[in-house]
Amino acid sequence: xxxxxxxxxxxxxxxxxxxxxxxxxxxxxxxxxxxxxxxxxxxxxxxxxxxxxxxxxxxxxxxxxxxxxxxxxxxxxxxxxxxxxxxxxxxxxxxxxxxxxxxxxxxxxxxxxxxxxxxxxxxxxxxxxxxxxxxxxxxxxxxxxxxxxxxxxxxxxxxxxxxxxxxxxxxxxxxxxxxxxxxxxxxxxxxxxxxxxxxxxxxxxxxxxxxxxxxxxxxxxxxxxxxxxxxxx
Numbered sequence: 001x002x003x004x005x006x007x008x009x010x011x012x013x014x015x016x017x018x019x020x021x022x023x024x025x026x027x028x029x030x031x032x033x034x035x036x037x038x039x040x041x042x043x044x045x046x047x048x049x050x051x052x053x054x055x056x057x058x059x060x061x062x063x064x065x066x067x068x069x070x071x072x073x074x075x076x077x078x079x080x081x082x083x084x085x086x087x088x089x090x091x092x093x094x095x096x097x098x099x100x101x102x103x104x105x106x107x108x109x110x111x112x113x114x115x116x117x118x119x120x121x122x123x124x125x126x127x128x129x130x131x132x133x134x135x136x137x138x139x140x141x142x143x144x145x146x147x148x149x150x151x152x153x154x155x156x157x158x159x160x161x162x163x164x165x166x167x168x169x170x171x172x173x174x175x176x177x178x179x180x181x182x183x184x185x186x187x188x189x190x191x192x193x194x195x196x197x198x199x200x201x202x203x204x205x206x207x208x209x210x211x212x213x214x215x216x217x218x219x220x221x222x223x224x225x226x227x228x229x230x231x232x233x
Contacts, residue, residue, distance in 0.1 A: 023137070029150070031159045032156060032157065032232065036186070037186045039187075041226045045070045046207075047136065047197070048202075049071055051081070059091055072096035072098035073088075073132075077200045089130050117149045138197055161185070166204070
């Protein structure tokens with residue numbers, strides 16, 4: 001019957017789509033999307049920086065509140081704002097590779113993917129003095145060539161538990177704070193943005209403005225913020 005191979009093809013495409021577009025799918029290798037559920041710990045992560053307007057304000061808040069975070073950096077942005085990238089490292093935060101140009105990787109071949117990851121690995125290491133040990137794919141999109149490249153570099157791959165669309169310019173700082181508070185759960189890896197992956201001067205000041213309230217609300221609910229790197233051990 002024609003129906004059987006059609007169903008098999010459909011199921012195969014569904015599995016492939018899940019592996020490609022679900023940031024925590026294990027089908028292309030382990031992707032860490034949440035920490036332990038048995039304690040009130042959460043993990044702050046910021047994508048797409050560094051950014052002159054937002055990253056430094058975020059670092060000021062993290063320092064004042066003694067909170068660790070992870071920053072998944074775009075290589076070209078690191079090259080444009082090297083002093084900010086160095087400040088992230090000097091503060092003891094985790095630094096991750098987020099590709100050279102924030103390209104969606106799922107339709108790229110092995111050579112282009114290696115270029116995106118290896119050039120960023122080199123830039124971050126040369127600029128900050130610390131090679132990244134973590135990777136997050138732009139939009140979470142992956143394929144098997146991404147898996148090979150991350151393994152070659154010795155990376156832990158991270159997804160996220162939830163994001164709050166803080167990159168939407170229509171969303172206020174107050175709404176970003178409310179969305180995080182509503183979705184906070186034990187072990188949550190929280191996806192926020194300190195930059196714009198496609199525009200090094202993109203405005204993420206609303207996220208920076210929301211951060212003090214996010215931290216205060218989480219602590220009032222009994223949560224502690226933990227370093228993301230502990231999940232890779």
